[in-house]
Amino acid sequence: MATAPLNFAVFNKKDWQQLASKYVAPDSLQMTPQILQNIKAYNDQIAVDDVFDIYGPLVSYIKLRYDQYHRDINERAGFLGRPAAPGPFIIGIAGSVAVGKSTTARLLQYLLQVAFPKKQIALTTTDGFLLANETLQEKGIFDRKGFPESYNMTALLSFMNDLKEGKSKVKSPKYSHDQSDVLIGEYDIFENPDIFIIEGINTLQASSETPVYISDFFDLSIYVDADTDLIEEWYIDRFKALLASAVAVGDDNNFFAAYTKLPTTEAVAAATKVWQEVNLPNLNEYILPTRERADLVLHKQANHQIDTIWLRKF
Numbered sequence: 001m002a003t004a005p006l007n008f009a010v011f012n013k014k015d016w017q018q019l020a021s022k023y024v025a026p027d028s029l030q031m032t033p034q035i036l037q038n039i040k041a042y043n044d045q046i047a048v049d050d051v052f053d054i055y056g057p058l059v060s061y062i063k064l065r066y067d068q069y070h071r072d073i074n075e076r077a078g079f080l081g082r083p084a085a086p087g088p089f090i091i092g093i094a095g096s097v098a099v100g101k102s103t104t105a106r107l108l109q110y111l112l113q114v115a116f117p118k119k120q121i122a123l124t125t126t127d128g129f130l131l132a133n134e135t136l137q138e139k140g141i142f143d144r145k146g147f148p149e150s151y152n153m154t155a156l157l158s159f160m161n162d163l164k165e166g167k168s169k170v171k172s173p174k175y176s177h178d179q180s181d182v183l184i185g186e187y188d189i190f191e192n193p194d195i196f197i198i199e200g201i202n203t204l205q206a207s208s209e210t211p212v213y214i215s216d217f218f219d220l221s222i223y224v225d226a227d228t229d230l231i232e233e234w235y236i237d238r239f240k241a242l243l244a245s246a247v248a249v250g251d252d253n254n255f256f257a258a259y260t261k262l263p264t265t266e267a268v269a270a271a272t273k274v275w276q277e278v279n280l281p282n283l284n285e286y287i288l289p290t291r292e293r294a295d296l297v298l299h300k301q302a303n304h305q306i307d308t309i310w311l312r313k314f
């Protein structure tokens with residue numbers, strides 16, 4: 001993998017693992033076999049060792065940062081002579097299409113909920129802020145889906161602002177991977193969560209529409225990294241899984257239904273072309289350059305196992 005910039009501390013799995021109990025006692029993570037079973041149900045292949053070795057210290061580090069966040073807002077409110085109105089502690093997760101951001105986000109949500117049973121841990125994706133396929137087609141930018149201009153950044157920033165201000169009933173629009181489109185009129189509604197996770201390829205990007213970055217609202221950011229050839233493999237694996245589920249469901253409205261009519265090799269060739277012509281250029285031009293802006297980088301190797309962690313020192 002690339003060399004970490006000077007302002008990051010680099011850990012291999014063994015050194016990172018030593019940090020596990022610094023701020024969260026391991027037993028407070030309550031890693032029972034039943035919990036592990038539930039976590040594994042998200043994805044049968046999640047490396048169980050990573051749950052302890054990587055996510056244990058990560059939850060511990062988030063606890064440290066969460067406590068600091070609350071001390072900080074109280075002290076700042078004291079300085080201003082105004083009541084502290086804390087919005088959620090916000091964690092942003094970035095990385096390529098198909099690198100495993102949503103899987104990482106769901107696992108983290110689960111583990112944080114176990115570690116903080118009385119807190120509300122919420123999760124969304126920036127996918128819902130994509131322009132609808134129809135709009136992308138009208139604008140002639142359907143082949144730029146996922147690129148900065150394909151998102152409604154104004155709506156996304158206003159969502160982040162409402163959330164951080166502590167407004168109640170903040171809505172984020174939904175996206176369906178089966179439909180490969182936003183679900184018009186469907187929302188997730190958030191009611192004052194304590195910790196909020198937002199994952200998406202663009203979470204560390206600047207916007208051309210406004211000088212504010214989405215990451216200006218983050219209290220911690222994570223970039224999920226892997227070598228490009230591996231990510232392409234995972235993209236194709238996920239495409240095959242979505243294809244298989246389209247066959248099983250037999251719904252002609254499913255985006256993947258058209259591909260099910262093709263021989264598998266042709267369908268996979270079409271997906272490879274989308275990777276090469278859309279997602280790979282997007283990764284190289286717009287996503288990878290944001291990696292060094294993250295507070296923490298999780299680097300994955302084959303089988304999604306995390307081998308290296310970069311943690312920002314300053």
Ligand SMILES: Nc1ncnc2c1ncn2[C@@H]1O[C@H](COP(=O)(O)OP(=O)(O)OP(=O)(O)O)[C@@H](O)[C@H]1O
Pocket residue numbers: 043045046047095096097098099100101102103104200201234235237238241303304
């Ligand atoms: N830890 C993991 N173990 C095994 N498989 C994983 C893991 N993380 C992700 N995957 C698989 O890799 C593929 C991509 O993962 P995921 O859908 O989470 O990516 P993503 O980064 O959220 O993608 P997108 O940006 O397109 O929504 C999926 O098929 C998922 O099941």
Ligand SMILES: CC(C)(CO)[C@@H](O)C(=O)NCCC(=O)O
Pocket residue numbers: 097098127145146201274278279
């Ligand atoms: C929804 C995004 C943009 C990001 O998650 C991505 O998964 C996507 O659909 N990219 C467009 C090209 C493709 O169909 O893979």
